[in-house]
Amino acid sequence: MKRLGNPIAFGVLVLAVIAAPFIFSNYRTYQLAFVGLYLVALLGLDILTGFTGQISLGHGAFMGIGAYTTTILVVDHGVRDIWTIPLGGVVAGIIGLAFGIPATRFAGPYLALATFAIPLAFIGILKRYPDFTGGNVGKNLPQLHSQLGWHTNPSIWFYVVCWVVALVMLPLAFVIVRGRFGRAMRSVRDSEIAAAANGVSTAGVKTLAFGISAFFCGVAGSLYAIGITYVNPDTFPIDLSILLLVGIVLGGAGSLYGMLFGALFVEFIRISWGPALLNLFSRVHHIDTHAPGSGLVVYGVVLLLVLYAAPAGAAGLARGLAGRPAFLRRKEDPSLSDPGLV
Amino acid sequence: MPALLELSDVTARYGQVVALHGVSLTVEDGEIVALLGANGAGKTTTLRSVSGTVRRSGDVLLGGKRLARATPEVVARHGVAHVPEGRGIFAELTVWENLRMGGYIVRRPDFATVLGYFPWLQERRNQQAGTLSGGEQQMLALARAFLSRPRLLMLDEPSLGLAPLITREVFRVVTELNQKEGLAVLVVEQNAAVALAAAQRGYVLETGRIAVAGSAAELKSNDAVRTAYLGY
Amino acid sequence: MQTFFQTLTTGLSDGSIYGSLALALVLIYKATEVINFAQGEMAMFTTYIAWALMGHGSTFEWWAFFATLGIAFVGGAALQQTVIRPLERASVLTAVMATIALLVILNGLAAWIWSPQLQFFPSPFPTSSWVIGGVHISKQDAGTFGVVMACVLILWLFFRFTKLGLAMRAGALNPGAARLMGVRASWLLALGWGFAAALGAVSGMMVAPTVFLTPNMMQAVLIYAFAAAILGGLESPVGAIAGGLSLGVLLNMLGEYVHPVTTELRLPVALGILLVVLLVKPAGLFGRVVVRRV
Numbered sequence: 001m002k003r004l005g006n007p008i009a010f011g012v013l014v015l016a017v018i019a020a021p022f023i024f025s026n027y028r029t030y031q032l033a034f035v036g037l038y039l040v041a042l043l044g045l046d047i048l049t050g051f052t053g054q055i056s057l058g059h060g061a062f063m064g065i066g067a068y069t070t071t072i073l074v075v076d077h078g079v080r081d082i083w084t085i086p087l088g089g090v091v092a093g094i095i096g097l098a099f100g101i102p103a104t105r106f107a108g109p110y111l112a113l114a115t116f117a118i119p120l121a122f123i124g125i126l127k128r129y130p131d132f133t134g135g136n137v138g139k140n141l142p143q144l145h146s147q148l149g150w151h152t153n154p155s156i157w158f159y160v161v162c163w164v165v166a167l168v169m170l171p172l173a174f175v176i177v178r179g180r181f182g183r184a185m186r187s188v189r190d191s192e193i194a195a196a197a198n199g200v201s202t203a204g205v206k207t208l209a210f211g212i213s214a215f216f217c218g219v220a221g222s223l224y225a226i227g228i229t230y231v232n233p234d235t236f237p238i239d240l241s242i243l244l245l246v247g248i249v250l251g252g253a254g255s256l257y258g259m260l261f262g263a264l265f266v267e268f269i270r271i272s273w274g275p276a277l278l279n280l281f282s283r284v285h286h287i288d289t290h291a292p293g294s295g296l297v298v299y300g301v302v303l304l305l306v307l308y309a310a311p312a313g314a315a316g317l318a319r320g321l322a323g324r325p326a327f328l329r330r331k332e333d334p335s336l337s338d339p340g341l342v
Numbered sequence: 343m344p345a346l347l348e349l350s351d352v353t354a355r356y357g358q359v360v361a362l363h364g365v366s367l368t369v370e371d372g373e374i375v376a377l378l379g380a381n382g383a384g385k386t387t388t389l390r391s392v393s394g395t396v397r398r399s400g401d402v403l404l405g406g407k408r409l410a411r412a413t414p415e416v417v418a419r420h421g422v423a424h425v426p427e428g429r430g431i432f433a434e435l436t437v438w439e440n441l442r443m444g445g446y447i448v449r450r451p452d453f454a455t456v457l458g459y460f461p462w463l464q465e466r467r468n469q470q471a472g473t474l475s476g477g478e479q480q481m482l483a484l485a486r487a488f489l490s491r492p493r494l495l496m497l498d499e500p501s502l503g504l505a506p507l508i509t510r511e512v513f514r515v516v517t518e519l520n521q522k523e524g525l526a527v528l529v530v531e532q533n534a535a536v537a538l539a540a541a542q543r544g545y546v547l548e549t550g551r552i553a554v555a556g557s558a559a560e561l562k563s564n565d566a567v568r569t570a571y572l573g574y
Numbered sequence: 575m576q577t578f579f580q581t582l583t584t585g586l587s588d589g590s591i592y593g594s595l596a597l598a599l600v601l602i603y604k605a606t607e608v609i610n611f612a613q614g615e616m617a618m619f620t621t622y623i624a625w626a627l628m629g630h631g632s633t634f635e636w637w638a639f640f641a642t643l644g645i646a647f648v649g650g651a652a653l654q655q656t657v658i659r660p661l662e663r664a665s666v667l668t669a670v671m672a673t674i675a676l677l678v679i680l681n682g683l684a685a686w687i688w689s690p691q692l693q694f695f696p697s698p699f700p701t702s703s704w705v706i707g708g709v710h711i712s713k714q715d716a717g718t719f720g721v722v723m724a725c726v727l728i729l730w731l732f733f734r735f736t737k738l739g740l741a742m743r744a745g746a747l748n749p750g751a752a753r754l755m756g757v758r759a760s761w762l763l764a765l766g767w768g769f770a771a772a773l774g775a776v777s778g779m780m781v782a783p784t785v786f787l788t789p790n791m792m793q794a795v796l797i798y799a800f801a802a803a804i805l806g807g808l809e810s811p812v813g814a815i816a817g818g819l820s821l822g823v824l825l826n827m828l829g830e831y832v833h834p835v836t837t838e839l840r841l842p843v844a845l846g847i848l849l850v851v852l853l854v855k856p857a858g859l860f861g862r863v864v865v866r867r868v
Contacts, residue, residue, distance in 0.1 A: 055670055057611070102849040109609045109808065112670060113800040114848060116611070120797055121842040128838040238793060242674055249671050292690050293789065296682025303675040307668050308660060393754060418756035430751030432744050443744050446737065447756035490756065 009257060010171070017163045021156050030155035030227075031267060036162035037223040038263035042247050043173040043256060044216020049245070050253035051177050052209040053189030054104065054111050058118030060241030062214040064231075065092040065122070066221030071139045071231050072132070081226045082147065082161060088222030089215045096214020097207060104206035111206075119238040126233045138232025141225060162223050169216060173256050176212060185209055217244075243269075246303055274298045344406040346371045346526050347392065347422075347494055352400035352410075354384075354391045361387040363550045364400065369494060374520050374527040376537035376558070378571055379547035385530040386427055388547065389496045392528075393417050393424040405493070419447050423492035427499050429483040433472025437463055437482060440471050444486030451489050459515060460485045477508035484515060488525070495519070497529040501536060509533065513540045534571035538562055546571070579709040581830045582823060587715035589822020590722035594777040595792075595799035596806065596814035597726060598770035604809055605746045605766045608658070608669045612676035614796030616653075616771050617778035618789060619680045620646040622688050624779050625695055625787055634698040639779060643772045650771025651764040658767070659760065684789040697783035718780045725776050726815060729769060733811075742766060794841060798822075801848045821847070 017036075021029045045059050066088030073079040073087065103114045126133045133139075144154040176182055184205045187195035192202050225231050243266050251262025265273070274295040281298075347369040354362040362384045369375045377385050391398040394414040402410040404420055412420070432440050441463070445451025457464050460481055466474070471482060480500055487495055497516070501509040517540050519525045531537035538544060538558045546554040546567055554567060561567050595613060602610045610616075620642055627638035653676065661672050699717035703710040733739035745752040745762045753759050777799075778792060785791050802821050806813025824847065825840055 049667070055667060057674075099849075102853045105852065109603070109607075110804060110852065113609060113804055114845070114852070116800060117797045117841060117845040117848070120794060121845045124838040124841045128836060128842075242678065245674070246671070249667065253667060291686050293682035293685025293687075296678050297686060298682075300675045300677075300679030300682060303678065304657065304672060307664070307672050307675065395750065395754070414750075414753040415756050415758050418754055424754050426751065426754065430748060430754060432747050432751065434747055435740075435744060439740055439744075442737065442740055443752070443755050443757075446741055486755075 013170075013260075014167060017167065021159055026153050026155040029159045031271075033155070033159040033162040033227060034224075035263045035267045036159070036166040037220045037227070038244075038247065038266045039166045039259055040169045040223070041217045041220035041244055042251060042259040042262045042266070043169055044213040044220070045244050046248050046251075046253060046256065046259055047173060047176060047185070047216070048209045048213035049248050050255065051182065051189060052185040052206060054206055054209065055245070056115040056210075056213070056241075057112055057238075057245060058115035058241050059213065059217045059244050060236050060238070061118040061122040062092040062096055062217035063221030063224060063240065063244075064119075064126075064236035065095055065214075066218030067225035067231050067235065068126075068133060068221075069218070070222040070225045071141055074141055075139050080147070081141065085161075085165060085219055085222045085226075088225075089219035092218020092221065093211050093215030096218075097211035099214075100207040100210030104210055105203045115241075116238075119236065119241050122236065123233045134232070136233060138230055138235070141229040141231075144227065144229055158227050161226070165219060165223060169219065170256065173216075177256065181205070181208070246299075250303070250306055269299050269302075270295060277302070344403065345369065346405060347528065348401070348403040349388070349392070350401045350403075352388075352391050352398055352402060354387050354396045354398040356396065361396070361550055362391060362398070365391075365547070365550070365552055367545050367552060367555070369526055369528050371493075371526055372520070372524045373543060374516070374529065374541040376534070376541035376544035377528065377530045377547065378532075378534045378537065378544055378561075378567070379553075380570075381532075382549075383547040384550040385547055386498055387550075389424060389426075389498055389528065389530055392496060393422060395424075395426075418490065421491070421493035422496065423487035423490050423494070424496045425483045425487050425498060425500070427502065429479050431471045431474075431479050431483060433470070435471055436468050437471050437474070438467040440482055440486050441467075441489055444489035446490070448489065448491055452491070453489070456485050456489055459488070459519065476503050477505070477511070480504065480508075480512055481515065484512070484519075488519060488523075493526065495525055495527045497527065499530055499532060501531060501533045509536055513537075516540060534567070576709050577830060580711070581826045583711050583715045583719075585823030585826035586819055587712075587718045587822070588826060589802075589819035590719045590815075591777045591781045591795065591818070592798040592802045592822055593815040593818020594722045594726060594773050595795060596802035596818050597729075597811055598773040598777075599799060599803045600806070600808060600811055600814045601766050601770045601773070603803075604811075605742070605763055606658075606662070606669075607666075608673065610770070611670065611673040611796075612680060613770065613774055613799070614792030615677045615680035615684075615789075616646070616650065617774035617795075618792040619684055620649070620771065620775035621695065621778035621782050621787060621791075622684055624775070625693065625782075626688075628696065630693075632694065632696050634696040636698065639698070642775050642779065646771040646775035647768040650774075651768035653771075654764045654767035655760075659763070681789050688789075690789055693787040695779075695782035695787045714783070722776060722780060725773060729773065730811075738762075738765070797841060798825075798844060801844050804848055805851055 020032055024032065041059065041063055045056065048054050048056055069088040069091045070081060070084040073084045074081050099118070103111050127135055130136070144158055147157070150157070177185070184195070184200045187198065187200055188202050188205050196202050228235070247259070247262035247266040250265050251260070252258030277298050278294055345368040349368070350366045351364045352362055352366070353360065353364055365384070365388055377388060379385050387396055390396040392402055392409070394409070394412050394417045398410060400410060401408065404422065407420065409417055409420060418424070432443065435443070441453065441456070442451070445453070463482065463485060471479065474482060500512050500516070504512065513536055516527055516529070520527055529537055529541065538561055541558045543557050544555070544561045545552050546561070554561065554564060556564070595617065599610060599613055602608060623645055624638050624642040627641055628635050657672060657676060658669070661669055697714055699713045701714065703712045704716075733743060741752065741757045742762050742765065744755070745757055745759050749759050777795065781795055782791065785795075798821060799818070802818035803814050805817030805821060806815070821844065825844060828843060829837065829840065
């Protein structure tokens, strides 16, 4: 039971998820549906970054792969949208594995650098094969509507779909990080050499973690396509990949429940938190709150301040500083240790 | 006239681990002082608490100037040359570039004098320092330290990994620099016999505290020191 | 044969831009082991400054070019001291995120100050070409290549022959030992960021006439620079330049001679090349495998 995560926390979350549509407007509920799908994406990325220690700046593209899988299956092959959700995950997962096999053989910075190229490469490929992907125009899905014989508001239907998936994926993430494979991932994160010395195949673990994270993001992307009912190359820009990583850091890398906060941040920073902060600033010092780029500046500054004040993210604050995972702790001044060794 | 170097009640720690518990010692101008002790006694930490490469509290005075809060670069600029354990050679730079780094804080480094003591460096000047033998690297580290015109030279285990003959050669040069140039030296050594032969005075550290202090002759005749560190 | 040489010169010109930005990345990586994801946005931002100095006009001014280099240098050093230095003991993830925060802030700031609209940035070189033995060599390409290589050469001379340059190299190799020699390590890191920012400014001002000035203009260039730096082994300045040049030539040749490789596929192909190189030589073409201590 413990392997599925804390049952009380999970119960509280389920109750909150059930209560939300009764409390909030349909529009808010629709936004909260996106929080659910971002949660799925962040859980996946956290398995790679927080638990295996591999930084990826390209996972928005795996959401894109999931979204395009769903779109093409629904629009061109007439598959019912909700059945494409696992397929979106599987396709993204397989492509993630294929990318991970070469990319994860190398330590540290190389992977982060290589992943940075994925979103733009993905967009390039979309534009190159318009017959398949719809090119620059993209593709439209059918209007969002409730299915399976249930008649309700489309927003609520979408909310239910997203959160059912999220509440399945959350215990799944717990199973992954608490099991044998989870131990292998953490040993790779804490010291690749020590892990290898203990017989862990570090490249294998990293590749599999990459594949799993791509699977989660693919599922999230599939939901995303269903929710916004269209996809085109601009739907999954490089900014989305960056935002996902920011969500991990703010939520607290290495904590699964922290991703709830990360998902709220990813959904609301651009549409409401950022503008609200700007309004606050503009009271002190007049600024044009609608100026292009102003939102980005606020979000970058918030990120920087969090890095200084709470490098372990929201989960770190909740846990207190003592519980900070080793890989986030401050190092001794590196230039002071072992000056004699070369 | 204050002592060249004076440590009083210096405590140093690595994270939570306390490595020095209130060490006090002095080095006067122009003398060689040996710092002896077993592994983990705090010899290296004592040197590091002078050069600022470990967090320390207590008083560290160089010619009366307080250095207990100074960073390594500031201590170096006050005239302390620290040759760390493992020598700290820039392996990928050439011999000559290493020497130039030694004279980094000096307006016009006196290469001629140094080459007088280490003539062989001249012909090796374009060799990569990492390809020198251990003894040569130790000599290069000495030459490099001397180029900064230090008031105090601190050597950490100069004999480490060297053959006895080479060790003797290293100490011969150290003694020569001390006698001809008046260079004060604080040397940490496991090889107590060699160190006490060159030094005028010495201290024995045990688990982060000064256990015995005295002139080299006194230490050599001290029974405890003799059995523990000299082996006869 | 004509096409071949023209593709070659365009490739070298593109490659010199990738290489210079890659060199900027390597300078910072060697000194601090931090990948500066904001390198491209720093270049973009300084290019906007150059454009503002030129009065948003249509003629290139060399004085503005050099003034921008100075501003970039000071700005880069200031960023290191204010934003990066407080995090020097933080984890890798935190340090990477800080440079990403810088990326986001500079991108937003540029759009805020100068609007996200596409702007024309003048080129210092005429659009004509020289004809040598039937081969057209564009003055733009030759000029870009020349300017970038001159900057790289100046930087190399600095590192090779000056005391400060030597201290920066020593500090990158063994910061602890360098501090024992009296080197003020933290200031040298700021200096390194300054040089990297100035080098980035060169690549920004050279690439802007062809890609036009927008807040996102360096995104693709940065990725090519990443690829170039990885090809070169991430620790080797020579490798960064060589990696950039070979990537530029290779991509232009593929675009010219392999039909399915259109401009849309340039990036995916670059990523593919990168992955293949990493599979064959995990430490890049010029890097050495470093044995790490536990």
